[in-house]
Amino acid sequence: MLRFILAGVIAALAGRATAEAPLDAADYVAGTLIVFNDNGAWSWYQDERAIVDPAAGALLIGSVSNKAGDGGAARDGNVEVAVHSLNTGPTRLITLHDHFEGDDHDAPALMIRPDGRYLAVYARHNGDRLTHWRISEDPHDPARWQTVKTFDWNSPPVPAGDSRTSYSNVFHLSEERRTYNFVRSIGRDPNILVSADDGNTWSYGGKLFTDLTVGYVNGYVKYASNDRDRIDFITTEHHPRDFNNSIYHGYISGGRIHRSDGAIIDDDIFSAPAPPPTELTKVFAAGTAIGGEILTRCWTSDLAVGDSENPFGVFTCRANDAPANSNFNDHRFLYAWFDGSAWRVHMLAKAGGPLWTTEQDYVGGAAVDPQDRNVVYSSAPIDPRDDTALPKHEIFKGVTPDGGDTWQWTPVTFNSSVENLRPVVPRWKSDRTAVLWCRGTMRSSQDYDTKIVGIIEPRALLAEISH
Secondary structure (H helix, E strand, C coil): CCCEEECCCCCCCCCCCCCCCCCCCCCEECCCCEEEECCCECCCCCECCEEEECCCCEEEEEEECCCCCCCHHHHCCCEEEEEEECCCCCEEEEEEECCCCCCHHHCCEEEECCCCCEEEEECCCCCCCEEEEEEEEECCEEEEECCCEEEECCCCCCCCCCCCCECCEEEEECCCCEEEEEEECHHHCEEEEEECCCCCCCEEEEECCCCCCCCCCECCEEEEECCCCCEEEEECCECCCCCCCCEEEEEEECCEEECCCCCEEECCCCCCCCCCHHHCEEEECCCEEECCEEEEEEEEEEEEECCCCCEEEEEEEEECCCCCCCCCCCEEEEEEEECCCCEEEEEEEEEECCCECCECCCCCCEEEECCEEEEEEEEEEECCCCCCEEEEEEEEEEECCCCCCCCEEEECEECCCCEEEEEECCCCCCCEEEEEEEEEEEEECCEEEEEEEEEEEEHHHHHHHHC
8 A cells, every 4th residue: 555645845854944044043044945755765776766647747755764764664665756846846755665674775776668657766775685676656646656576686597696785776778678677686796677668577687796795785887878879887896895986987888888988898788798887987096196196996986978978977086095994084075077088087085984983985975967968966074175174075066167166165054963965966957957966974885864955946946145
C-alpha cells in the first residue's frame, strides 16, 4: 500500500529566510527554503536522484528515510519519492518500498520513460543480490505504481562472482531504444543491465570495465547522458582509502567505449573482456601539484553534459597527505571540463575533513549545474571566499567568468544551526533552477536525521545573488 503525505512548502527550518534577509541572520538561506521530505538522504552514486518532468510541472526527488529522523522506526528504510508541484507548490510523499533498509546508498534512480511513465530503480547496500524497480501506472502521474519487480544477479547468464549489489544509475538512449542501468555488482565492478522495453524487463549486459580488486571495490563512477546516443562517465580505479586514485573519462556510444578523443577501447560493451579504467582518458593524475600542493586519493563527485555535449564535472582529492594516510582533514574540490580536445582542471575550493572518522574521504560534496558549465554548488565547513573555518557545512554557489581559473562565491546557506550536505542540481531546461541538499545531522550512512530541502529560484535571481 502506498502512503501519501502532504509535505507542503515550508519557508525555513527555523523562521522564514529570503534573499533579502541579512547574511548574518541565523539559518540564512538565499531564497525560500522548501522542505521536500522531512526524513531522507542520498549517497553520491545514484543518478538521477532528482528529475524534472515539464509535462507534469513536477520535480521528483528520490531518497531513503532513517529511524533517527522524523517518524522514527515507522519510517526506517522507506524508499521514497517526493513529488513537488512546480506550479502550485504542494509536495506529495510517495513510499515505493516500506522498510527496505535505512541506508543512504539505497536511494532510487529516477527516469521518465518515452511513454511518460516514471521508472524508479534501487538496491540495497551490498545487502543482497537483487536490483528492484517500479514503474508508474500512468504517464506523468506518480499517484499509482506497478508492483515491485526484481532482477536476480545470482542467476544465469550472469557470470559467477561476488554479486552483492549496490547503486542504480538509469539512462535511456532514444536512438538505440535501449535503457541502461549501471550497477556495482559482479566482482565489485561497475556492471550493466539493459532493457529493450523501457525498463519492463532487464537482462545482463556485462561489465562496463574491470580491474584487479584492491581493497573494498573497483571503480567509483559518475554518469551523465545526452539521452540520445551517448552516456559519459568519470571514474576512479578503486576506493580512495585503498588506492591513490586518478580520475578517468570515457563514454558509451553505439555499443562501444570511447576515450575522450573518440578513440575506441572496447568495440562491444556486451561481450567480455571489459577493459580496465586505466585505458580511458586520464583527466587528472594522482600526485599532480596545483599551487605547490600535491593532490592525491581522488574521488568522483558529479558529472554533466552540456549543450555542446562536452562533459564537465567536479571531484575531490586529498591535499598535504604526506606520508600517505596521515592527513584526512584537508580535502579539495576540483573542477574539470573537456574543451573538445583536452581536459582542463582547476582548483575549486577547500572541502575540509571527513563527515565522520570511519570514512576518511566522505566530505560535504559538490555538484555542477547541468544547464550552465560556469556554475557549481559546494558543501564545506570552510568559507571559499576567504578560507575561514565555519561551525557547520554550508552550501555555496560558485560562478567562474574564465573557464575555472577564478571563482566568485556567494552563500546559499550561512550561520546554520545544522549541517547542509550533498547538493544536487537536477537537469531542467527552464528559466528556473532547483538546488537541493540534505539538511540536518549525519553520523553515518546508516544513522542520519536529515531533511531533503532546497530552493527553486529564477536563474536571473540566482545570477543577481551571485554578483
